[in-house]
Amino acid sequence: xxxxxxxxxxxxxxxxxxxxxxxxxxxxxxxxxxxxxxxxxxxxxxxxxxxxxxxxxxxxxxxxxxxxxxxxxxxxxxxxxxxxxxxxxxxxxxxxxxxxxxxxxxxxxxxxxxxxxxxxxxxxxxxxxxxxxxxxxxxxxxxxxxxxxxxxxxxxxxxxxxxxxxxxxxxxxxxxxxxxxxxxxxxxxxxxxxxxxxxxxxxxxxxxxxxxxxxxxxxxxxxxxxxxxxxxxxxxxxxxxxxxxxxxxxxxxxxxxxxxxxxxxxxxxxxxxxxxxxxxxxxxxxxxxxxxxxxxxxxxxxxxxxxxxxxxxxxxxxxxxxxxxxxxxxxxxxxxxxxxxxxxxxxxxxxxxxxxxxxxxxxxxxxxxxxxxxxxxxxxxxxxxxxxxxxxxxxxxxxxxxxxxxxxxxxxxxxxxxxxxxxxxxxxxxxxxxxxxxxxxxxxxxxxxxxxxxxxxxxxxxxxxxxxxxxxxxxxxxxxxxxxxxxxxxxxxxxxxxxxxxxxxxxxxxxxxxxxxxxxxxxxxxx
DNA sequence: CCCCCCCC
Numbered sequence: 001x002x003x004x005x006x007x008x009x010x011x012x013x014x015x016x017x018x019x020x021x022x023x024x025x026x027x028x029x030x031x032x033x034x035x036x037x038x039x040x041x042x043x044x045x046x047x048x049x050x051x052x053x054x055x056x057x058x059x060x061x062x063x064x065x066x067x068x069x070x071x072x073x074x075x076x077x078x079x080x081x082x083x084x085x086x087x088x089x090x091x092x093x094x095x096x097x098x099x100x101x102x103x104x105x106x107x108x109x110x111x112x113x114x115x116x117x118x119x120x121x122x123x124x125x126x127x128x129x130x131x132x133x134x135x136x137x138x139x140x141x142x143x144x145x146x147x148x149x150x151x152x153x154x155x156x157x158x159x160x161x162x163x164x165x166x167x168x169x170x171x172x173x174x175x176x177x178x179x180x181x182x183x184x185x186x187x188x189x190x191x192x193x194x195x196x197x198x199x200x201x202x203x204x205x206x207x208x209x210x211x212x213x214x215x216x217x218x219x220x221x222x223x224x225x226x227x228x229x230x231x232x233x234x235x236x237x238x239x240x241x242x243x244x245x246x247x248x249x250x251x252x253x254x255x256x257x258x259x260x261x262x263x264x265x266x267x268x269x270x271x272x273x274x275x276x277x278x279x280x281x282x283x284x285x286x287x288x289x290x291x292x293x294x295x296x297x298x299x300x301x302x303x304x305x306x307x308x309x310x311x312x313x314x315x316x317x318x319x320x321x322x323x324x325x326x327x328x329x330x331x332x333x334x335x336x337x338x339x340x341x342x343x344x345x346x347x348x349x350x351x352x353x354x355x356x357x358x359x360x361x362x363x364x365x366x367x368x369x370x371x372x373x374x375x376x377x378x379x380x381x382x383x384x385x386x387x388x389x390x391x392x393x394x395x396x397x398x399x400x401x402x403x404x405x406x407x408x409x410x411x412x413x414x415x416x417x418x419x420x421x422x423x424x425x426x427x428x429x430x431x432x433x434x435x436x437x438x439x440x441x442x443x444x445x446x447x448x449x450x451x452x453x454x455x456x457x458x459x460x461x462x463x464x465x466x467x468x469x470x471x472x473x474x475x476x477x478x479x480x481x482x483x484x485x486x487x488x489x490x491x492x493x494x495x496x497x498x499x500x501x502x503x504x505x506x507x508x509x510x511x512x513x514x515x516x517x518x519x520x521x522x523x524x525x526x527x
Numbered sequence: 528c529c530c531c532c533c534c535c
Binding site: 104116178229257360 | 535
């Protein structure tokens with residue numbers, strides 16, 4: 001029995017089994033690595049060589065090596081979550097609830113009315129994690145009980161293969177609890193962490209099948225302001241986009257939501273390290289971008305090896321290193337451009353053919369003209385906009401005020417500031433188009449603030465400001481965003497096209513983008 | 528047995 005010496009801690013149990021003559025030689029219990037029991041056959045379901053399936057009950061003296069409860073086989077009295085599989089039918093795990101989804105109802109597929117379900121994620125002292133779903137009666141019974149952060153023992157659930165389409169938890173299996181389940185709240189177990197990050201390098205997400213869910217740890221290289229908006233299906237959302245970077249030389253955008261996004265800007269200032277659990281990575285605009293899911297976690301400057309590693313990388317030169325930005329290949333820092341990338345000609349055609357919903361396009365092009373006159377009449381370049389914060393989102397009212405700074409919407413005299421409103425012509429090798437270019441885009445296009453434009457016009461005159469604008473023609477490559485919106489004008493159907501945002505390109509990134517295009521073209525070419 | 532995981 002040469003393998004006996006390897007059994008050590010757990011060995012006494014096998015010896016007991018052998019002493020009782022219950023181990024069938026052909027069963028080859030091939031364990032152990034000093035930590036875990038490994039055996040290929042099912043435990044109690046195939047227990048003839050134990051004491052017979054019917055006698056294998058709770059508190060029975062059945063020497064089932066895979067049912068740790070009530071034995072002294074290891075220091076742990078519970079079955080390791082990591083080891084759960086369909087080969088084990090009897091187990092009791094002890095874990096902390098690390099996340100919990102809301103209770104949902106659904107229509108039973110086989111017609112018989114409503115069902116309900118919720119799920120949690122459980123973490124145990126050995127760092128194993130698994131998702132558990134509770135159905136119907138079990139859902140009613142345990143929804144309130146299973147609070148995030150609390151510890152429980154759980155048994156009498158079914159183990160099934162995790163459905164990777166919906167389950168991002170890092171376990172091959174998931175648990176399903178029904179009426180028969182046994183769930184008990186227990187005292188907090190300090191050996192069980194509150195969250196477990198299984199960090200991967202940003203570089204590694206490039207090779208993954210997308211969409212995927214990962215845990216990451218990186219430096220907040222950049223952050224946007226939080227942004228409140230209403231989604232297409234009417235949900236009020238708040239988001240903030242961060243650019244994370246790590247020592248694998250990659251940077252990527254990750255969007256955070258809700259309260260996480262609403263934290264003060266100062267929290268994101270100074271390049272803190274963040275660890276994120278449950279970042280969903282998908283392709284967006286030809287690049288990869290992440291979104292931190294609600295059930296995930298976010299930790300600032302966490303005390304973990306990956307965080308210390310990435311921090312020292314950043315301070316010891318990483319901040320100056322040139323990184324590969326794997327999100328959309330537009331601008332760098334600040335607002336990014338959304339919309340399908342195409343050339344100017346295609347953009348023109350698409351916007352003319354628009355029928356139903358609003359569409360966004362973007363193109364690399366240059367400013368070729370600004371409309372300064374219309375039938376000899378001088379066109380205003382800006383207007384004075386009301387700065388009064390709007391109710392709800394706190395953004396400025398932005399309505400035009402009169403010469404006395406009276407805002408008709410707010411019905412009072414207000415503070416005001418100039419906002420650009422230009423009619424611009426943009427051009428690339430395929431064509432050009434005229435478009436109303438709103439303030440934020442116009443400021444980027446000119447590389448001047450509205451205040452500067454207004455000041456020059458007032459102090460130096462119209463001619464000087466016009467010359468200044470003309471000096472911007474063809475000056476830089478921009479990525480402009482075009483919004484085409486179906487509209488009704490005097491009962492006539494027409495498309496309203498505007499430019500809500502624009503950004504000078506980052507030459508380095510743009511060069512990479514063009515190289516990639518060339519490579520793709522070469523790959524397609526006949527050799 | 529469910530299955531949404533958000534936005535441009």
